[in-house]
Amino acid sequence: MACRAALYLLALTASITHVLGAKNPNDILRHSITRHGYPVELHKVTTQDGYILTLVRIPGKGAPVLIMHGLIASSVDWTVQGPDKALAFIAADQGHDVWLGNVRGNTFSKEHIKLSRKDAEYWRFSFHEMGLYDLPAMVDYIRINSSSDTLHYIGHSQGGAVFLVMASMRPLYNRKFASVHLMAPAAYIHRATSPVFQFTTRVEELETIAKMTRTYEIVGRGAGSPVELLHAGHKMGLIPTDLVLTNVWYFTGVHDSINRSIVGDILANTPAGCSLYQLLHFGRNHLAKSFQQYDYGPDGNVRRYGARVPPEYPLANVTAPISLYYSEADNFVPAEDVEDLADSLPNVVHKHRIGLRKWNHIDYLYDTNAHRLYRSVVASLTDQRGTAEKK
Numbered sequence: 001m002a003c004r005a006a007l008y009l010l011a012l013t014a015s016i017t018h019v020l021g022a023k024n025p026n027d028i029l030r031h032s033i034t035r036h037g038y039p040v041e042l043h044k045v046t047t048q049d050g051y052i053l054t055l056v057r058i059p060g061k062g063a064p065v066l067i068m069h070g071l072i073a074s075s076v077d078w079t080v081q082g083p084d085k086a087l088a089f090i091a092a093d094q095g096h097d098v099w100l101g102n103v104r105g106n107t108f109s110k111e112h113i114k115l116s117r118k119d120a121e122y123w124r125f126s127f128h129e130m131g132l133y134d135l136p137a138m139v140d141y142i143r144i145n146s147s148s149d150t151l152h153y154i155g156h157s158q159g160g161a162v163f164l165v166m167a168s169m170r171p172l173y174n175r176k177f178a179s180v181h182l183m184a185p186a187a188y189i190h191r192a193t194s195p196v197f198q199f200t201t202r203v204e205e206l207e208t209i210a211k212m213t214r215t216y217e218i219v220g221r222g223a224g225s226p227v228e229l230l231h232a233g234h235k236m237g238l239i240p241t242d243l244v245l246t247n248v249w250y251f252t253g254v255h256d257s258i259n260r261s262i263v264g265d266i267l268a269n270t271p272a273g274c275s276l277y278q279l280l281h282f283g284r285n286h287l288a289k290s291f292q293q294y295d296y297g298p299d300g301n302v303r304r305y306g307a308r309v310p311p312e313y314p315l316a317n318v319t320a321p322i323s324l325y326y327s328e329a330d331n332f333v334p335a336e337d338v339e340d341l342a343d344s345l346p347n348v349v350h351k352h353r354i355g356l357r358k359w360n361h362i363d364y365l366y367d368t369n370a371h372r373l374y375r376s377v378v379a380s381l382t383d384q385r386g387t388a389e390k391k
């Protein structure tokens with residue numbers, strides 16, 4: 001049995017190179033834009049701690065907007081629905097200078113000035129470092145390259161959490177944003193009910209296994225990786241679209257709203273990988289019912305923070321004008337958690353509770369009608385700092 005399974009996997013792996021071809025990450029990024037007829041530029045940005053990130057730009061004459069993906073996602077997710085449907089193109093059509101981020105550790109931001117992704121040390125980051133180093137590096141670069149004092153920001157899920165980390169821990173960055181739009185920001189997540197969160201009761205074991213096996217990258221891509229096998233299997237018709245969707249719905253709640261003809265395109269680049277420490281950080285915050293810094297255990301916390309429990313992110317420092325978008329049916333970032341977040345933020349200029357009963361966490365990316373939400377977000381990319389001061 002085991003032998004047959006192994007042979008089968010071997011055959012599948014061999015055919016993968018054939019089915020998918022070997023693609024260079026930069027080519028994938030360029031193709032994600034040019035296949036839809038838009039111009040593209042790739043920009044490499046180096047963080048203070050040496051990670052080299054790839055920003056994808058659809059150049060425009062208007063104000064720059066930085067669009068940030070969520071956990072295990074990438075810039076490609078903002079393009080996969082194509083013109084008139086995907087956020088990147090809707091923003092570009094409105095004349096914006098569109099910049100799509102890729103955080104450290106995903107398929108497209110895996111380089112480092114000294115470390116290799118094979119080093120355990122490379123993967124020692126959570127969303128904390130993304131907020132502290134990745135975002136500021138991107139923001140500084142975009143401001144200089146586009147000769148613009150301020151930019152707009154749109155983030156989904158972890159893309160919201162990283163903004164809040166930056167704006168609370170490095171408050172000087174608040175002034176650099178004309179408006180900030182967070183869709184289901186994964187800050188407070190203690191009411192999350194998705195079965196995904198079942199792992200949180202076993203975070204310690206997970207960490208032990210990772211250390212034993214020296215496996216810190218989760219759902220990363222690469223020849224022969226499980227996610228590439230899934231993609232190849234789907235492409236060859238061995239794994240039906242319905243089976244993929246059923247598994248997605250198990251985690252997100254059933255909402256038959258993804259265009260079936262793009263499921264193959266989605267699987268081609270999503271999931272895009274992350275570090276185990278991102279999962280552990282979210283998991284521990286879920287249990288702690290808090291949006292707080294990484295938990296290193298009582299002794300580690302005393303050494304690092306001078307207290308046995310990690311400090312919360314000081315949300316009172318987030319003075320940029322924030323708009324929040326959230327939904328009742330989101331079992332990752334529930335509406336009540338976002339409302340609690342709104343109460344902790346000093347400058348919420350707009351709250352948009354999505355009225356669709358089944359709108360779930362990934363509908364922000366893949367719902368066939370997500371373009372309606374995108375149009376309303378893009379229409380509000382105006383300077384909202386004035387609103388800020390009046391409040």
Ligand SMILES: *[C@@H]1O[C@H](CO)[C@@H](O)[C@H](O)[C@H]1NC(C)=O
Binds near residue numbers: 043145147
């Ligand atoms: C922006 O980046 C491009 C590509 O690296 C470069 O050619 C251009 O000179 C930069 N512009 C500014 C104003 O820095």
Ligand SMILES: *[C@@H]1O[C@H](CO)[C@@H](O)[C@H](O)[C@H]1NC(C)=O
Binds near residue numbers: 168314
């Ligand atoms: C953030 O706000 C807290 C008070 O809530 C303040 O003590 C702290 O200095 C601020 N952080 C930074 C980095 O300015």
Ligand SMILES: *[C@@H]1O[C@H](CO)[C@@H](O)[C@H](O)[C@H]1NC(C)=O
Binds near residue numbers: 081259
């Ligand atoms: C589904 O995707 C296909 C391929 O991109 C597109 O032609 C079609 O219009 C989409 N359908 C809907 C309902 O968006």
